[in-house]
Amino acid sequence: MRLHVDLPGLQLKNPIMPASGCFGFGEEFAKLYDLSMLGGIMIKAATGESRFGNGTPRVAETAQGMLNAIGLQNPGVDAIIEDKLPFLSTFDTEIIANVAGSTPEEYIHVARQMSADPTIKALELNISCPNVKCGGMQFGTDPDMAAELTRLVKAASTKPVYVKLSPNVTSITAMAKAVETAGADGITMINTLVGMRIDVTTGQPILANRIGGLSGPSVKPVAIRMVYEVAQAVDIPIIGMGGVRTVDDVLEFIYAGASAVAVGTANFENPYVCQEIIEALPGRLDELGIDHILDIRGKAYEPTVSRA
């Protein structure tokens, strides 16, 4: 029980879950290990209708990271509910649906459909995808728009709503406070940072979409800093993410103020990474003299006892 974390709508047996877009709908990884060991699974973003996404190349490697511009490719909410959720429902883990769209109406439709399915325990409102022309990040960079969309989705959803924040803003705490006031049950952060790589043999961007979202170990310090700031600014829980690949990365996020942690890009480097982190957690807590994982939550910003 030292790894158990209770969050709105989510009874996590441990605080580790794969991040949306890095784990599909679980089918491929289920061939490698038992998904029931995961605290939860954030499934790939759903839109109202099926989307093909962007042209290829869709990924480009960077120093200690990668850029992606998939473009929210997915079969659409109805097909996901019909074809993907029955399989996911066979595992003893909490399923979180990532909700995306181009218009408020589309977000509302997807949220209503997804939250009505008993397999889904919470929604992750995706207002931070940098790779789509319409919607996505435009809702996530203006506090008023983010708050309004959060209100609409909260009203449409029968399940708790976590809002996924974009780091591509001037003030992450202003965004967090805006969605908290609008009724968000929690925050997930951070989505990718907008970036670009150029092929010097052609002088053109490598990604077909030209720009993409940066993820991987190189973004972790940015994510840690943002979680640290937001955790002190809001009272709702945070699921932290950004460059996590080791058990100590997880502890860093929790020290910064997160209550659970998602693992994204590292699943590509090592498809067993979530399993390995979960298995390593108890031993690492022992080594550091930590009883329960949440005993350290937010300790990074608590005043330390004077050593005088």
Added chain:
Amino acid sequence: MEMKVEIAPQTVAPGTFFHVKTSELLRRPLSVANVESNVVTFLYKVIGSGTADLAARRTGDVLDVLGPLGNGFPLEQTGKRVVLVGGGIGVPPLYYTRRLLAARGIETVAILGFDTKTSIFYEEAFRELGETIITTVDGSYGEQGFVTGPLARVDADVLFSCGPEPMLKAVAASQIEERYISIENRMGCGIGACFACVCEAPGGYVKVCSDGPVFRAEEVTL
């Protein structure tokens, strides 16, 4: 590069690949050039830091690999005549394919295209397995031009091809009845979860890593 793996060799189908960890973040998909007992051979070109790291590995080093992944060339071609068309670094998987076809007594002819004489490899190995036609773009060796030249005069029922996209496009349009092509793309996960390596297909898309990399020509839109 040769790698010893602890799996039965018959589980490694020709045309499949291994996702190989290097010093870089993302794994590198390398197609299987040959398998003998427990040793898998890969042939790759050093392009960037990932392949440079692999090239620096020495005998005895341990590699972190995921595989075999994907679907390979269908070997059930008894009674048919198969033409293998490879271009440049697309040639290696066709060698292992040809070996296994030969073992089944299936008649094959190989057409291998290269830029120039000095970039040719595996010519002798291919010749040992049957008729082999070499083309070079600059005419410095074999027939001058592209693989499509000799392909037009070859009489075959089935085509297996791997190489650069313009070449695949050209051979996919050939008159041969059954055409299989192996597609390359930048990959993320390599197991079908991330949608990085998709390819347009009639009525939708396919994932190169898990639906391919070998497809029937009519399954994809190049």
